[in-house]
Amino acid sequence: GAVVSQHPSWVICKSGTSVKIECRSLDFQATTMFWYRQFPKQSLMLMATSNEGSKATYEQGVEKDKFLINHASLTLSTLTVTSAHPEDSSFYICSARRLDTDTQYFGPGTRLTVL
Amino acid sequence: QKEVEQNSGPLSVPEGAIASLNCTYSDRVSQSFFWYRQYSGKSPELIMSIYSNGDKEDGRFTAQLNKASQYVSLLIRDSQPSDSATYLCAVGRINTGTASKLTFGTGTRLQVTL
Numbered sequence: 001g002a003v004v005s006q007h008p009s010w011v012i013c014k015s016g017t018s019v020k021i022e023c024r025s026l027d028f029q030a031t032t033m034f035w036y037r038q039f040p041k042q043s044l045m046l047m048a049t050s051n052e053g054s055k056a057t058y059e060q061g062v063e064k065d066k067f068l069i070n071h072a073s074l075t076l077s078t079l080t081v082t083s084a085h086p087e088d089s090s091f092y093i094c095s096a097r098r099l100d101t102d103t104q105y106f107g108p109g110t111r112l113t114v115l
Numbered sequence: 116q117k118e119v120e121q122n123s124g125p126l127s128v129p130e131g132a133i134a135s136l137n138c139t140y141s142d143r144v145s146q147s148f149f150w151y152r153q154y155s156g157k158s159p160e161l162i163m164s165i166y167s168n169g170d171k172e173d174g175r176f177t178a179q180l181n182k183a184s185q186y187v188s189l190l191i192r193d194s195q196p197s198d199s200a201t202y203l204c205a206v207g208r209i210n211t212g213t214a215s216k217l218t219f220g221t222g223t224r225l226q227v228t229l
Contacts, residue, residue, distance in 0.1 A: 034216065043203070049216055091158075097215075102147055102207070102215055103147075103149070103161065104161075104205075104217060105161060106158040106161075107158060
């Protein structure tokens, strides 16, 4: 199998604070992980591609200084939402790419609510 | 034109019937194709992957790919109420120097009725 975990599964924070979300591939190494955001009743939107040992690649319109991504090891990527605002409230989902099949496996997601 | 298009549904089929989900894509150089199932409030779960023209079967699921027509479909045989979910079509292409990233359709909501 290919198991990806995310922590926390949900978080509520005050406006202006920062929140860190962890994404781990548990049974395979992932040189590449992806971060998505999904608003209610909408499709997944890719935010950024996280590459182990190098800078993340952000999609157009995604602020790199607001959404900090670190991929320090082959099994861990983190997304930090800095100075969160209510409009950042969303379902954040990571995926890890399994190299041998070029297939992405998703974590369970983190529901962020900013008050 | 959207890069990956799906009918949003809902597609309603009776229990035991075949559900047919369709997807078209615009990027001719797409190389990998995936179907994910997403239950409400949950993250996507991989159902099928397909890379070459033709059919690929896995249990009750069959994925069909026609690159000439830029069309990929998913058939679900003997549909069960537990199959009721949103099915996301995803298309992958290689980015220069990086791993392939996926472009998702908006999903088709499937309802299997008793």
